[in-house]
Amino acid sequence: MQEERLTLGVCVHDIASCNICYARNYDSSHGDAIGDCADKLYELKIGSMVLTLCDKCLDRLRETLTQRQLAAGEARLKQLREKLEPSVSAKEKPEASDGQTVLFTGTEFTAMNKLGKTYRYRMIGAEVTRDGLICLLNLDTNSLTYVEPEWFRQRKIKVIQKEQE
Numbered sequence: 001m002q003e004e005r006l007t008l009g010v011c012v013h014d015i016a017s018c019n020i021c022y023a024r025n026y027d028s029s030h031g032d033a034i035g036d037c038a039d040k041l042y043e044l045k046i047g048s049m050v051l052t053l054c055d056k057c058l059d060r061l062r063e064t065l066t067q068r069q070l071a072a073g074e075a076r077l078k079q080l081r082e083k084l085e086p087s088v089s090a091k092e093k094p095e096a097s098d099g100q101t102v103l104f105t106g107t108e109f110t111a112m113n114k115l116g117k118t119y120r121y122r123m124i125g126a127e128v129t130r131d132g133l134i135c136l137l138n139l140d141t142n143s144l145t146y147v148e149p150e151w152f153r154q155r156k157i158k159v160i161q162k163e164q165e
């Protein structure tokens with residue numbers, strides 16, 4: 001079995017002090033000792049390194065690690081949110097077959113069906129019907145037509161850029 005390279009145990013040395021705040025586990029009669037007196041010291045082994053820590057500094061270390069973990073979690077969440085948001089809002093608008101062109105009310109476009117016939121249409125809008133149909137004005141026949149979202153996927157849609165008059 002391989003030796004554990006990361007351990008935390010109670011410090012068993014009679015004379016030791018915290019590596020961070022110098023809190024010591026012994027009474028000093030010399031008055032030359034710095035740092036408070038600690039009830040207990042811990043030994044944190046990381047690889048070949050051994051750190052002696054008091055309760056307080058161990059807590060601080062834990063807090064530091066937790067904050068690091070939280071910050072990493074926050075960053076990950078932000079990334080996920082940024083990835084999700086554009087696709088969610090794009091779904092709310094009617095899309096052309098390529099998923100790029102968004103047709104707004106008033107947009108004029110040509111649609112070529114599978115037979116290669118092309119008609120000009122003007123987007124009237126999504127009707128509030130329980131079928132979720134979209135109203136279009138066929139500019140070639142000057143008649144209203146109601147289509148399903150699927151209609152756009154079955155045709156080649158090309159938006160007509162209106163020229164300024």
Ligand SMILES: [Zn+2]
Pocket residue numbers: 018019020021022023053054055056057058
């Ligand atoms: Zn300490």
